[in-house]
Amino acid sequence: MKPWIEITKKEITSLSASSPPLRYIACSEGGHCMQRCAWAADGDDLMCDYHDREWGVPLHDDNALFEFLCLEGAQAGLSWRTVLVKRENYRKAFHGFDIARVAKMTDRDLEKRLLDPGIIRNRLKVSSVRDNAVAALKAIDEFGSLDACLWSFVDGKPIVNRWRESSQVPATTPLSDHMSKTLKKRGFRFVGGTICYSLMQATGMINDHLVGCFRHPEISSA
Numbered sequence: 001m002k003p004w005i006e007i008t009k010k011e012i013t014s015l016s017a018s019s020p021p022l023r024y025i026a027c028s029e030g031g032h033c034m035q036r037c038a039w040a041a042d043g044d045d046l047m048c049d050y051h052d053r054e055w056g057v058p059l060h061d062d063n064a065l066f067e068f069l070c071l072e073g074a075q076a077g078l079s080w081r082t083v084l085v086k087r088e089n090y091r092k093a094f095h096g097f098d099i100a101r102v103a104k105m106t107d108r109d110l111e112k113r114l115l116d117p118g119i120i121r122n123r124l125k126v127s128s129v130r131d132n133a134v135a136a137l138k139a140i141d142e143f144g145s146l147d148a149c150l151w152s153f154v155d156g157k158p159i160v161n162r163w164r165e166s167s168q169v170p171a172t173t174p175l176s177d178h179m180s181k182t183l184k185k186r187g188f189r190f191v192g193g194t195i196c197y198s199l200m201q202a203t204g205m206i207n208d209h210l211v212g213c214f215r216h217p218e219i220s221s222a
Helices: 047-052 062-075 080-085 089-095 101-102 107-113 123-143 144-153 173-186 193-202 216-221
Strands: 022-025 035-036
Touching: 035 047, 035 062, 047 080, 047 101, 047 173, 062 080, 062 089, 062 123, 062 144, 062 193, 101 123, 123 144, 144 173, 144 193, 173 193
Parallel strands: none
Antiparallel strands: 022 035
């Protein structure tokens, strides 16, 4: 399978202007172009790289899942780009999101993090990282892994949606609301329905790339 949607430069001019969810990128010498979800195709290299390499790819490593859980919570009320810019600083501040190490952080450790300009210095968000690590360890004891716990909400298999318009993509669903309620009962924080849906999108539990995006078929067939 080719890593792009085959569409020639000539055909681009005849496309309907009423289809804004996709953007065209990087036409090859042969005249073929790729389409990408519009939110990542506005010339922002950081968002573009995240879209092309990470978003929607099924993720099963416990510490990596924990990282996304915490970063999605940190995003609350902010843009995802704001979080991505600070991502490496978060990794340094929270031991590479090693669940066991974060769970052992002291109150003094967290106070120091509140002085770090490289992360979002919101007291509740910072303290939630440790709380989530503690909750994650309990989930690991019960399920064998955080991976097994989180992926149980989709029965261990990605949900592949086939949205054609950005307006069709929901911010929350009954499934993400159920996930939210369950995780809260388990002691996780900053896991509202919208955050849980974003988490599922980011970690590949749900493939929400638009069907015209070159990543949709790549991820679906992986």
